[in-house]
Amino acid sequence: MTGVWALLGALAAAGAIAVLLKLREGRVSRRSKPSADLPAPVRDLLVPGVTLVQLSTTFCAPCRHAKVVLRDLADRIDGLTHAELDVTNLPDVAAKLGVMRTPTTLALASDGTELLRVGGVPKRDSLLEALRPHLA
Numbered sequence: 128m129t130g131v132w133a134l135l136g137a138l139a140a141a142g143a144i145a146v147l148l149k150l151r152e153g154r155v156s157r158r159s160k161p162s163a164d165l166p167a168p169v170r171d172l173l174v175p176g177v178t179l180v181q182l183s184t185t186f187c188a189p190c191r192h193a194k195v196v197l198r199d200l201a202d203r204i205d206g207l208t209h210a211e212l213d214v215t216n217l218p219d220v221a222a223k224l225g226v227m228r229t230p231t232t233l234a235l236a237s238d239g240t241e242l243l244r245v246g247g248v249p250k251r252d253s254l255l256e257a258l259r260p261h262l263a
Contacts (some may be wrong), residue, residue, distance in 0.1 A: 165239040166220045168212060176206035177261050181231045182226050185215045193230040193248045200255065206263045214215055234258060 143171035172180055179197050194211060201209035214221040214229070224233070232249055234242040234257075242261050245254060 150263075162213060164223065165235075166217075166223050168217060169224070169233075169235070170239060171209040172212065173239060174208050175237045176208060176263070177242065178235045178237070179207065179209045180235055181209065182212045182214050182224070182229055182231045182233070183211055183219060184229045185213060187229045188204055189248050190230040193232065196249055196251055197232060200251065204255075204258075204262065207258070229246060234261070236261065 168257055169180055172178060179201060181190070181193055181197055183194070194209075197209040201207045211221070214226070224231075230248065232245040232254075234244070236242055243257050
């Protein structure tokens with residue numbers, strides 16, 4: 128009988144963790160982090176305006192969906208650009224940026240200041256609302 132209770136407890140814990148992770152998916156974290164330590168591969172992607180830098184990996188299925196969402200936003204909004212960086216072979220870049228999962232999207236000003244960050248596939252409306260103050 129103890130084994131049944133242990134199994135039920137493990138299932139309840141796993142369910143709670145799954146719900147918490149689902150709630151965090153695509154959530155926008157607002158930041159204003161200086162650009163002093165921006166890795167060169169990321170710095171090279173910056174253009175005037177706001178650049179959405181999508182950090183992806185080769186076998187990341189949600190990264191494809193994030194790419195569609197971000198590219199569509201960049202195509203529709205002046206001053207917004209989308210760039211994708213595959214960090215599969217650049218773990219030092221991911222570590223330096225504090226990226227623990229892919230896709231992760233960084234919104235960077237032209238000087239490299241991190242404006243916001245999204246872990247997972249971004250929700251179009253909440254990302255647009257968070258970006259609005261930074262767009263001309």
